[in-house]
Amino acid sequence: GAGVSQSPSNKVTEKGKDVELRCDPISGHTALYWYRQSLGQGLEFLIYFQGNSAPDKSGLPSDRFSAERTGGSVSTLTIQRTQQEDSAVYLCASSYGPGADEKLFFGSGTQLSVL
């Protein structure tokens, strides 16, 4: 596609429910990143994929959070038993490869609201 696509754009869920957030990176991009942006805060790193592997998942806040990537393309971030503090914008980014020389392209994010 022309850019990084994230779905859904907005998600409202009830506390305790599971949610899945999807990221479709730019074709050919091997590196994929998930960030979380809470209200009034900067972006917080969650996880980094190179291909289908996640060399750095140090930012996942708890074992309720998991992510996978299949076929070196689409990634899904899953939050189990959602809590109100999980409410945030979840942003995905991709790049051709790892390294600071590679420009990151961000999606428009998923706004998650946990009631």
Place this chain on the structure above:
Amino acid sequence: AQTVTQSQPEMSVQEAETVTLSCTYDTSESDYYLFWYKQPPSRQMILVIRQEAYKQQNATENRFSVNFQKAAKSFSLKISDSQLGDAAMYFCAYRSASGSEKLVFGKGTKLTVNP
């Protein structure tokens, strides 16, 4: 751990004027990268400018330039000839050059451009 601080939650500028956004960071590393990202209401993060710490020359991209003071750990963004389309959240970010792929972001500065 590295931290990034943006001390100005909000700034405003008149159209065609110049504005400077401040950013300081804390690190014990000698080699790293610094970035400014723009986030419009669409939520999509857009790279504005990038600076490698080993380069003494300040980066410039059209109307955007930085003042990088390595000893002071300061990295300010100057926007010249401000335009209405420059109105957005601006985030300063740090990335280690030592293999970590994650960006560390400040909390952002909301820039308003007055006509």
